Amino acid sequence: MTAGEIWAKKQREIGMGPKVRASLSEVFALLLKAGIGSGLPLGHTQALAAAAGWFASSPDLMISVVGAVMCEHTPLVSHEEGDTLEIEECGAAMAAPAVVDALMDNTKTVRLDRVDFPDVLRALLDKAQRDYDVYFAVETTASGAMNVSVAKTGERREAGELELVPQAAIDALSSLAAKTFVPATAASREKGAGAGLNDND
Amino acid sequence: MxxxxxxxxxxxxxxxxxxxxxxxxxxxxxxxxxxxxxxxxxxxxxxxxxxxxxxxxxxxxxxxxxxxxxxxxxxxxxKLSRMGSMFPTRLSFLRTLLRRLGQDNAQVTRPVWEMSDDGYGHAVYSVELGGNVYSLVAFANELDPEDRTDRVIATAWDSAYVLYDGVPDAEEISRLKANAPLQEAGRFTDRDLVLSRANKSVRLFDHVVTRLRAGQQPDRQLVARTGYLMRTTAVYGNGKFGIADRDIIQDRPGLDGPFMAEMLTVWLIRGFTHDLVEHIGGHPLDRDLKQHLGIGNSTGLGxxxxxxxxxxxxxxxxxxxxTALARVRELPRLEEAKARHIVELADRAKAHLSQWQVPDAEHQQRIEALKVEWSQVLASLEGLLAQRMPLDQLINFASDLGTDCQELTVALILEPFGDLVDELTExxxxxxxxxxxxxxxxxxxxxxxxxxxxxxxxxxxxxxxxxxxxxxxxxxxxxxxxxxxxxxxxxxxxxxxxxxxxxxxxxxxxxxxxxxxxxxxxxxxxxxxxxxxxxxxxxxxxxxxxDNLICEDCKPIDMLRCKLSFFGAAKFDPKSDRWTRITLAQGAPLADELHNADDWWLPVFPA
Structure with missing residues (x-):
C-alpha cells in the first residue's frame, strides 16, 4: 500500500473524525497548493483541483483524494496493444488525465492494472465526461483492473452539494500546501505591499 | 463552478x-x-x-x-509596458456597477447605525440590486497607531466590512462582529459575499474631523491631494475564509459581472467613510467634497x-x-455634439493629469511627460475629429506618442460611445x-x-x-x-x-x-x-x-495597473515596482445621485 492508502485507511477506521465547513474555493485552492507541494505535475494538479466540486460533495471521496495527493507521483508505465492502452499500477492523480487524453484521442479502451484510488479516478472521469460531452463506460474486473472506454450513453455523476469536509483532510492538505511556502525573511518582508512607509499618514 | x-x-x-x-x-x-x-x-x-x-x-x-x-x-x-499604461474606461467594473445601480433606481438605506461619539461601533447599509438585497456591515474599531499598517501581514485595522447577502439580523451582526475584525483569522459563511478592511488616511481623516467639529469645511487642497478618508488593504471574494463561492452569485443580475460584489463593497465603504467622518465631526461635508472623496486602496503582488x-x-x-476600440475606430464621421463631447473630455483629462501628483519621482516624471504629449493631442484634436474616420485618425496620430498617451487616448474615445460599447461588458x-x-x-x-x-x-x-x-x-x-x-x-x-x-x-x-x-x-x-x-x-x-515574468526587467506594477484599471482605479501612486496605492470611486455618484451615475471618467476636483 502507498502512504496515501495507509493514511486514508486509517482515517476511515477512525470514522474520519470531526468535519468542518469549507467553501468550494477553499477546497480548490488547497488541492492546488497541496498537489504542487506533493510534487504532482502542475497540469495534473490543475485537473485535480478543477474537480473540487466532486470531491467536496463527499467526505469519503475527500479522504480518497487527499490520499491520492499524498502518494509518490511516479511517471506512468504504459504500452499500447492495438487500440488498447494498458497502464501498469499507478496513482489516480497521475493516471486520470492520461486516461482521458487517450480516450479523447481515439484509443478504444484504457486498461489500468491497479489504481490506488479508483473513486478518485472515477470522479475525474465524471468531470471529463461533462467537459468533453461524452460518456465513459467503466468496468472493474475480478482482478481489480479497470477498463475504461468511450460509450454512446451512460451515467454522468455531477458535482453534488457541498458536504462538511473532514478536518483531517484539511490538515493533511494544508501540510502539503505548506511545503510550497517560503520562510519569511526581513529582506522579503521589506518588498511587499505597504512596505517602507509610515502608514499613519 | x-x-x-x-x-x-x-x-x-x-x-x-x-x-x-x-x-x-x-x-x-x-x-x-x-x-x-x-x-x-x-x-x-x-x-x-x-x-x-x-x-x-x-x-x-x-x-x-x-x-x-x-x-x-x-x-x-x-506587453507589460503597455498593460502598465492602462487607464480606467467606461468598461471598467465600477462604472458598469454604478450604471446598473442607476438603471435599477437603487436606494441605499442605513437600517443600523450604532456608533459612539468617537466613531466606534457598527453600521449596516442595504441596497437592492437586480431584485436582491445586499448589505454592507461595517465595523469601526479603535486602533493603536503602532498597529496601523497597510501590509497584508497586519492583524488589526481601523475598520472591517462584510458584504452580506440580505439584511442581517442582530444574531448575524453579532456573528460578524466576532469575525470580521479578525479578517483572515475569522470564519465566515455563504451569506457573507465579500470581506474587507480599511485603515484611515490619518492626516486627512483627523483634519476633516477637526474642521467639521469647528463648524468648518476641510482644506480643499488637502482633500484634493489625498482623495480618500480610508484605504482598503484587502477585498476578498470567492470563497475565501468560508465566504460564499462565486457560483452563488454569478447568475444574479447586477452581480454577474467580474468583481461586481467587490465593487459594490468598496462603493458602499466609501459612503460609510463619509458618514463616519460627518458623525464624528458633527456637521455635514459639502457635497462636492464628498464626491471627490473616493476610497483608497493599497495593492501588492497578490x-x-x-x-x-x-x-x-x-x-x-x-x-x-x-473590440470596443475597434468599434469606435470604425465610425466614419462624428456628429458635432459627439466631437464637442470628446474635446470636453480631453480637456477634463488634462485637468485630471494636472491634479495627479505622486511622491515617486520616476512616476511623476512619467506623468509630466504625458501632460506634454496630451497637449499635443489637444492641439490637433478638433482637426482630427473633423476628418473622415476621425477616431481611427486620432489613434493613428497618438501612435507616434508614448504608450501612456496612446492608452489615455484609447480610454478617451471609448467614453462617449456607451451605446456602441457598453453591451460588450456582458x-x-x-x-x-x-x-x-x-x-x-x-x-x-x-x-x-x-x-x-x-x-x-x-x-x-x-x-x-x-x-x-x-x-x-x-x-x-x-x-x-x-x-x-x-x-x-x-x-x-x-x-x-x-x-x-x-x-x-x-x-x-x-x-x-x-x-x-x-x-x-x-x-x-x-x-x-x-x-x-x-x-x-x-x-x-x-x-x-x-513578456518573461521572471526576468530582471519584469515590473509587477504593470500587471497591477492593468488589473486595477479594469476595476476603475485612477490616480495610481506607485510606492515601488511591486505595490501601489490607488483611488477608487473618486468623483463617482453618491448614494443619492445614482440617477446620474455615469459621467465621472477621470474626475477633476474644483479646488
Whole structure:
C-alpha cells in the first residue's frame, strides 16, 4: 500500500473524525497548493483541483483524494496493444488525465492494472465526461483492473452539494500546501505591499 | 463552478478575433484540420452557443452586425509596458456597477447605525440590486497607531466590512462582529459575499474631523491631494475564509459581472467613510467634497498572479476593450455634439493629469511627460475629429506618442460611445472553454508556439538576467512575493508564473515529436499545463502576458495597473515596482445621485 492508502485507511477506521465547513474555493485552492507541494505535475494538479466540486460533495471521496495527493507521483508505465492502452499500477492523480487524453484521442479502451484510488479516478472521469460531452463506460474486473472506454450513453455523476469536509483532510492538505511556502525573511518582508512607509499618514 | 471560474472564455468573440491585425491567429483560426475544428467552431455555431449573446439578442441588441476596425494585435497589447499604461474606461467594473445601480433606481438605506461619539461601533447599509438585497456591515474599531499598517501581514485595522447577502439580523451582526475584525483569522459563511478592511488616511481623516467639529469645511487642497478618508488593504471574494463561492452569485443580475460584489463593497465603504467622518465631526461635508472623496486602496503582488492563473478571463477583459476600440475606430464621421463631447473630455483629462501628483519621482516624471504629449493631442484634436474616420485618425496620430498617451487616448474615445460599447461588458465574464485537445498532433502544437509565443522563444534562459526573479508564496499569511533568485533563498519553491520558460521547455521537448499529444503527455507529464495554455491561446489570443515574468526587467506594477484599471482605479501612486496605492470611486455618484451615475471618467476636483 502507498502512504496515501495507509493514511486514508486509517482515517476511515477512525470514522474520519470531526468535519468542518469549507467553501468550494477553499477546497480548490488547497488541492492546488497541496498537489504542487506533493510534487504532482502542475497540469495534473490543475485537473485535480478543477474537480473540487466532486470531491467536496463527499467526505469519503475527500479522504480518497487527499490520499491520492499524498502518494509518490511516479511517471506512468504504459504500452499500447492495438487500440488498447494498458497502464501498469499507478496513482489516480497521475493516471486520470492520461486516461482521458487517450480516450479523447481515439484509443478504444484504457486498461489500468491497479489504481490506488479508483473513486478518485472515477470522479475525474465524471468531470471529463461533462467537459468533453461524452460518456465513459467503466468496468472493474475480478482482478481489480479497470477498463475504461468511450460509450454512446451512460451515467454522468455531477458535482453534488457541498458536504462538511473532514478536518483531517484539511490538515493533511494544508501540510502539503505548506511545503510550497517560503520562510519569511526581513529582506522579503521589506518588498511587499505597504512596505517602507509610515502608514499613519 | 471552478471550471467556469478558472475557465472563463466567451466564444462570442471568435469571429471578431479573426479581425486582428496580426495574421498569426487568423491563419490558425481559419484552418480546417481536424484538431482545429474542436477549437474553432464556425461563427454561426459559436453565436448560437453563447447564452450571453442569446440574452443580448433577446434584449434587442444586435451585436453581430456592428462593423469594426481591426483589433490591435496581442503582440502589441499584451506587453507589460503597455498593460502598465492602462487607464480606467467606461468598461471598467465600477462604472458598469454604478450604471446598473442607476438603471435599477437603487436606494441605499442605513437600517443600523450604532456608533459612539468617537466613531466606534457598527453600521449596516442595504441596497437592492437586480431584485436582491445586499448589505454592507461595517465595523469601526479603535486602533493603536503602532498597529496601523497597510501590509497584508497586519492583524488589526481601523475598520472591517462584510458584504452580506440580505439584511442581517442582530444574531448575524453579532456573528460578524466576532469575525470580521479578525479578517483572515475569522470564519465566515455563504451569506457573507465579500470581506474587507480599511485603515484611515490619518492626516486627512483627523483634519476633516477637526474642521467639521469647528463648524468648518476641510482644506480643499488637502482633500484634493489625498482623495480618500480610508484605504482598503484587502477585498476578498470567492470563497475565501468560508465566504460564499462565486457560483452563488454569478447568475444574479447586477452581480454577474467580474468583481461586481467587490465593487459594490468598496462603493458602499466609501459612503460609510463619509458618514463616519460627518458623525464624528458633527456637521455635514459639502457635497462636492464628498464626491471627490473616493476610497483608497493599497495593492501588492497578490493581484499579479491572478492575471496569470486566469488566462481566459484576462483574454475576455482585454478582447472586450479591444473590440470596443475597434468599434469606435470604425465610425466614419462624428456628429458635432459627439466631437464637442470628446474635446470636453480631453480637456477634463488634462485637468485630471494636472491634479495627479505622486511622491515617486520616476512616476511623476512619467506623468509630466504625458501632460506634454496630451497637449499635443489637444492641439490637433478638433482637426482630427473633423476628418473622415476621425477616431481611427486620432489613434493613428497618438501612435507616434508614448504608450501612456496612446492608452489615455484609447480610454478617451471609448467614453462617449456607451451605446456602441457598453453591451460588450456582458462578455467580460465568460463561458466554459474547450478542454485540452489530446488529439492534436505534436507538430501542430509546436507550430502554435512558433507563431504565438515568440516572447517565450526569444528568451535565453542561460542568461541570468532572464531568470533574475522568482515568484513565491511567503509563509507569512501566504503573501505572494517576488524574490531575487541569486540572492535570496526559496527559489526551489517558486510559484509557476514562469510561463515563458515553461513554454520554451515544452517547445524544446516537442522538437522531433510527432503523433498525438496524448502519447507526448504520457512521456512528458510536466508539460501538461503549458500545453493547455498554448492551446487556449489559439482561441483566446489575449490570454498571455507577452513578456518573461521572471526576468530582471519584469515590473509587477504593470500587471497591477492593468488589473486595477479594469476595476476603475485612477490616480495610481506607485510606492515601488511591486505595490501601489490607488483611488477608487473618486468623483463617482453618491448614494443619492445614482440617477446620474455615469459621467465621472477621470474626475477633476474644483479646488
Amino acid at each position: 471552478f471550471q467556469k471560474r478558472g475557465g472563463f472564455g466567451c466564444p462570442f468573440f471568435l469571429p471578431l478575433q479573426r479581425n486582428m491585425k496580426e495574421s498569426a491567429h487568423v491563419e490558425i483560426a481559419t484552418s480546417a484540420n481536424k484538431e482545429n475544428q474542436l477549437f474553432f467552431p464556425r461563427a454561426s455555431q459559436t453565436f448560437r452557443a453563447c447564452p450571453r449573446r442569446q440574452l443580448l439578442v433577446a434584449q434587442g441588441m444586435n451585436m453581430q452586425n456592428i462593423s469594426q476596425a481591426l483589433l490591435r494585435s496581442p503582440k502589441v497589447v499584451m 493581484m499579479a498572479p491572478f492575471l496569470v492563473s486566469h488566462p481566459d478571463l484576462l483574454n475576455n477583459w482585454m478582447i472586450v476593450r479591444e 462578455c467580460m465574464v465568460g463561458s466554459p472553454v474547450q478542454p485540452l485537445n489530446s488529439g492534436m498532433d505534436a507538430r501542430d502544437l509546436r507550430d502554435l508556439i512558433s507563431r504565438n509565443f515568440d516572447f517565450a522563444l526569444s528568451c535565453n534562459f542561460n542568461d541570468k538576467t532572464e531568470t533574475w526573479q522568482f515568484w513565491y508564496v511567503s509563509e507569512e499569511k501566504q503573501e505572494p512575493r517576488l524574490g531575487l533568485r541569486f540572492e535570496e533563498p526559496g527559489a526551489e519553491l517558486e510559484s509557476p508564473l514562469d510561463i515563458a520558460r515553461q513554454v520554451q521547455a515544452l517547445y524544446r521537448d516537442l522538437e522531433g515529436a510527432h503523433g498525438s499529444l496524448s502519447a507526448f503527455l504520457r512521456k512528458h507529464p510536466q508539460h501538461r499545463a503549458a500545453v493547455y495554455r498554448v492551446q487556449l491561446n489559439a482561441t483566446h489570443p489575449y490570454s498571455e502576458i507577452q
